[in-house]
Amino acid sequence: DTAVSQTPKYLVTQMGNDKSIKCEQNLGHDTMYWYKQDSKKFLKIMFSYNNKELIINETVPNRFSPKSPDKAHLNLHINSLELGDSAVYFCASSQVVTVQETQYFGPGTRLLVL
Amino acid sequence: SQKIEQNSEALNIQEGKTATLTCNYTNYSPAYLQWYRQDPGRGPVFLLLIRENEKEKRKERLKVTFDTTLKQSLFHITASQPADSATYLCALGNTGTASKLTFGTGTRLQVTL
Numbered sequence: 001d002t003a004v005s006q007t008p009k010y011l012v013t014q015m016g017n018d019k020s021i022k023c024e025q026n027l028g029h030d031t032m033y034w035y036k037q038d039s040k041k042f043l044k045i046m047f048s049y050n051n052k053e054l055i056i057n058e059t060v061p062n063r064f065s066p067k068s069p070d071k072a073h074l075n076l077h078i079n080s081l082e083l084g085d086s087a088v089y090f091c092a093s094s095q096v097v098t099v100q101e102t103q104y105f106g107p108g109t110r111l112l113v114l
Numbered sequence: 115s116q117k118i119e120q121n122s123e124a125l126n127i128q129e130g131k132t133a134t135l136t137c138n139y140t141n142y143s144p145a146y147l148q149w150y151r152q153d154p155g156r157g158p159v160f161l162l163l164i165r166e167n168e169k170e171k172r173k174e175r176l177k178v179t180f181d182t183t184l185k186q187s188l189f190h191i192t193a194s195q196p197a198d199s200a201t202y203l204c205a206l207g208n209t210g211t212a213s214k215l216t217f218g219t220g221t222r223l224q225v226t227l
Contacts, residue, residue, distance in 0.1 A: 043217040090157050105157030
């Protein structure tokens, strides 16, 4: 059983297009995240949702809009795609408790903007 | 600004030896530090967590130390095997709903026969 799943695995698209990436977790966690990993393998948080509420919003262009229809899902919609958006996008989830916040990552979505 | 540094160059070691990876940080007072393993084409996988009041944590062949004075964590893999070859990421975090993990850039470990 896949704990954190993402679709699609690969996404190749033209500049200016709008695309969405979907994420689902079956771990019963209350917090979900989107990360971007660039070509230098640097993993940087973009957004975090706790119980469907946005709690972390790093300095991400407003072309990126996350949506959490329920605790188990966090989708990422990207408008007007740019070349610099090419990266691997990871979804993750965790159960926020006092000290331990182990995050479980999905397999990643490889986005290539041409 | 917060900075987390890991050796950017790959670490090459021989099978059976102990691999030691370093994570240094500045301008940060984390409540805990985590180590993740990432294989090519896959998401990071959690390995170990160590809290600010802990000096050392072990799990099978893995050992992590955490020195909040030096602002450094060391990650050791004893009796390393080729299957340990991967990129290892350290991540620092704090508690609370709005807390987040801040990741280092990772160190690639290559274990050869």
